[in-house]
Amino acid sequence: MSQMRLSEVFKRCKTEGRAALIGYLTAGDPDVASSHKLLARLASHVDIIEVGMPFSDPMADGPVIQAASERALASGTKIADVFAITAELRSANPELGIVLMGYANIAYAMGFETFAQKAKAAGADGVLLVDIPPEEGGICDAIFAAHGLDRILLLSPTSTDERIRLADQKGTGFIYYVSLTGITGAEMGAMDGIREKTRHIQSMTDKPVCVGFGVKTPQQVADVAAFADGVVVGSHFVSQITSHDGTDAIADALGSSALAMHQAIASGA
Amino acid sequence: MSLSDQKPDLTSIYNLEIKHAPDAGGHFGRFGGRFAAETLMQPLQEIEDAFFEAWADPAFHAERLDLLKNYVGRSTPLYHAKHLSREVGGAQIYLKREDLNHTGAHKVNNTIGQALLARRMGKKKVIAETGAGQHGVATATVAAMFNMECHIYMGREDIRRQAPNVFRMKLLGANVVPVDSGTATLKDAVNEALRVWVASCEDTYYIFGTAAGPHPFPLMVRQFHTVIGQEARAQCIEQTGRLPDVAVACVGGGSNAIGLLHPFYDDADVKLVAVEAGGHGLDGDEHAASLAAGKPGIIHGSLSYLLEDEEGQVKGTHSISAGLDYPGVGPELANMLEAGRLDLDAATDTQALDAFKLLTRCEGIIPALESSHALAAGMRIAAAMRPDQTVLINLSGRGDKDMGTVFELLGDEIEGGWK
Numbered sequence: 047m048s049q050m051r052l053s054e055v056f057k058r059c060k061t062e063g064r065a066a067l068i069g070y071l072t073a074g075d076p077d078v079a080s081s082h083k084l085l086a087r088l089a090s091h092v093d094i095i096e097v098g099m100p101f102s103d104p105m106a107d108g109p110v111i112q113a114a115s116e117r118a119l120a121s122g123t124k125i126a127d128v129f130a131i132t133a134e135l136r137s138a139n140p141e142l143g144i145v146l147m148g149y150a151n152i153a154y155a156m157g158f159e160t161f162a163q164k165a166k167a168a169g170a171d172g173v174l175l176v177d178i179p180p181e182e183g184g185i186c187d188a189i190f191a192a193h194g195l196d197r198i199l200l201l202s203p204t205s206t207d208e209r210i211r212l213a214d215q216k217g218t219g220f221i222y223y224v225s226l227t228g229i230t231g232a233e234m235g236a237m238d239g240i241r242e243k244t245r246h247i248q249s250m251t252d253k254p255v256c257v258g259f260g261v262k263t264p265q266q267v268a269d270v271a272a273f274a275d276g277v278v279v280g281s282h283f284v285s286q287i288t289s290h291d292g293t294d295a296i297a298d299a300l301g302s303s304a305l306a307m308h309q310a311i312a313s314g315a
Numbered sequence: 316m317s318l319s320d321q322k323p324d325l326t327s328i329y330n331l332e333i334k335h336a337p338d339a340g341g342h343f344g345r346f347g348g349r350f351a352a353e354t355l356m357q358p359l360q361e362i363e364d365a366f367f368e369a370w371a372d373p374a375f376h377a378e379r380l381d382l383l384k385n386y387v388g389r390s391t392p393l394y395h396a397k398h399l400s401r402e403v404g405g406a407q408i409y410l411k412r413e414d415l416n417h418t419g420a421h422k423v424n425n426t427i428g429q430a431l432l433a434r435r436m437g438k439k440k441v442i443a444e445t446g447a448g449q450h451g452v453a454t455a456t457v458a459a460m461f462n463m464e465c466h467i468y469m470g471r472e473d474i475r476r477q478a479p480n481v482f483r484m485k486l487l488g489a490n491v492v493p494v495d496s497g498t499a500t501l502k503d504a505v506n507e508a509l510r511v512w513v514a515s516c517e518d519t520y521y522i523f524g525t526a527a528g529p530h531p532f533p534l535m536v537r538q539f540h541t542v543i544g545q546e547a548r549a550q551c552i553e554q555t556g557r558l559p560d561v562a563v564a565c566v567g568g569g570s571n572a573i574g575l576l577h578p579f580y581d582d583a584d585v586k587l588v589a590v591e592a593g594g595h596g597l598d599g600d601e602h603a604a605s606l607a608a609g610k611p612g613i614i615h616g617s618l619s620y621l622l623e624d625e626e627g628q629v630k631g632t633h634s635i636s637a638g639l640d641y642p643g644v645g646p647e648l649a650n651m652l653e654a655g656r657l658d659l660d661a662a663t664d665t666q667a668l669d670a671f672k673l674l675t676r677c678e679g680i681i682p683a684l685e686s687s688h689a690l691a692a693g694m695r696i697a698a699a700m701r702p703d704q705t706v707l708i709n710l711s712g713r714g715d716k717d718m719g720t721v722f723e724l725l726g727d728e729i730e731g732g733w734k
């Protein structure tokens with residue numbers, strides 16, 4: 047089932063008549079040991095986890111996720127830790143979708159072949175590299191495919207129909223629609239526009255279309271879940287790490303926040 | 316002799332043909348490309364389309380070359396530095412005087428071109444990153460002239476090092492935004508400008524300051540800067556009757572280097588030398604020599620040489636000159652290096668400072684600390700050559716902006732009787 051796990055997740059959610067809930071945390075934030083616990087807690091309330099790979103130059107991220115990368119790197123997080131965290135998540139959650147998310151250079155530095163092997167061995171289902179658009183996929187697409195890893199591509203409000211078709215052709219697993227022209231953590235735009243563009247993308251692809259960037263409250267989750275195949279929550283979860291003291295308190299806050307969002311999806315659908 | 320004879324109109328020597336173009340995706344060999352977030356892919360495509368359309372339009376060049384001549388002051392002189400050559404005791408050293416451009420560096424060649432493009436595209440707002448502040452000043456300058464809103468992103472550390480340029484930008488009406496993330500230098504300023512651009516690409520044009528970044532910037536910035544090498548090539552022939560034996564430029568991101576060197580690409584007998592910032596020496600981590608000490612990596616939208624650790628995390632760099640303090644480098648230089656068409660050299664902080672002092676005292680020209688790296692290496696190369704040979708060095712900028720840094724380092728020595 048491993049190769050198909052992400053599509054299994056979406057199928058399962060669909061049978062339950064709801065959108066998937068996708069949560070993001072940066073691996074190693076604030077440190078490796080705490081990060082294991084935080085991701086484990088998040089995993090019990092979401093369908094897919096995006097495990098962020100910390101990077102020195104997170105060009106597409108706002109202050110919250112930038113700071114997460116800085117904390118993770120400052121506490122000594124290595125790419126080996128990211129794989130170890132992923133492996134632990136996998137063994138405790140056989141049905142969870144896991145996507146490694148980050149910037150191209152982390153995978154490029156290791157070599158895509160080695161990276162793919164390790165990602166697969168750790169139990170990841172897909173890879174989302176923000177700065178490898180479909181046009182540059184020649185350096186990694188075949189390798190990820192050979193290892194049975196989905197290549198998640200992004201679309202944005204600036205994406206033309208031509209680019210939507212490109213993402214549909216080259217992407218696998220699901221399409222991540224970035225709902226605003228901006229960086230992570232910004233305020234969400236007007237729901238009408240997001241719905242319209244999401245529906246337009248859905249009309250052009252059979253792949254699940256998940257919507258993220260700026261989703262912070264259970265109400266927003268419910269609103270997006272009404273038309274998207276999945277809802278991604280990132281900065282809001284990451285921000286729990288600085289607004290609570292101690293790993294247990296952070297984990298509790300993450301757990302209750304994710305639970306509230308999950309319920310919003312289940313009831314709002 | 317009439318006035319116009321003294322400053323011949325060199326516009327006729329500008330060759331507008333795009334030579335050694337990258338492939339359609341902006342790849343120079345295995346380097347370059349467009350490794351950008353999805354939101355920027357369409358805006359970058361629009362810039363590429365606008366650039367090729369403008370480049371094919373004689374009206375675009377007429378306005379650009381008129382501004383380069385009458386606003387910037389091109390052509391810049393090629394100066395035979397006889398006193399310096401004698402001091403060095405080898406080949407004849409010729410300096411391409413980009414320091415005499417309006418705003419004091421080569422950077423304005425590019426900002427004129429891109430501002431014209433921005434205006435053509437109907438953008439009312441421009442943003443830019445800056446390290447030494449020269450690109451920021453050159454951007455703020457054209458923004459003032461074209462009446463565009465202008466925001467400059469600059470690392471907090473560079474704001475401290477280059478205070479006079481910060482004040483100049485503010486005088487020119489630009490909003491200078493300090494960047495505190497990461498190492499608070501040029502690479503972080505690029506990150507921040509990219510983040511801002513992602514959120515504002517609808518009405519904002521990003522005037523990228525060097526021949527790096529995602530396609531089409533490396534190609535476009537090169538095209539705007541090749542006036543340097545095209546003039547120098549013609550001037551060399553005019554003054555010495557032949558091509559130089561060696562052409563030398565410093566490398567931060569690579570814009571003055573590709574601008575000087577590219578027009579000599581097909582002159583197989585001309586040795587092309589890129590000089591990187593050696594900082595405290597290439598053996599440690601305190602330098603900014605991406606080509607010499609880095610390995611291929613992906614940052615700021617393109618694949619090129621990058622200073623990074625074994626995990627792919629980008630390293631902090633060190634150079635006495637803020638404009639060279641950058642862990643990446645333009646993809647075309649990387650490709651020329653691998654193709655064997657580029658020689659590498661480096662100058663340490665100390666060597667650059669020594670060259671700075673020597674040129675100042677020998678020729679009465681105070682160079683930028685960036686350009687002092689090219690001088691240091693160029694003099695070393697010239698010293699090993701014959702007096703009938705020539706070394707062409709790009710004097711990419713003047714040193715006024717560096718007075719603070721140099722005062723800190725040399726103030727006591729000079730007050731106490733500098734020899």
Ligand SMILES: Cc1ncc(COP(=O)(O)O)c(C=O)c1O
Pocket residue numbers: 420421446447448449450524525526565566567568569570571572637638639683685686711712713
């Ligand atoms: C005078 C001068 N020379 C050189 C540089 C380095 O940039 P590049 O490598 O793009 O020419 C700078 C950058 O600020 C500069 O101000």
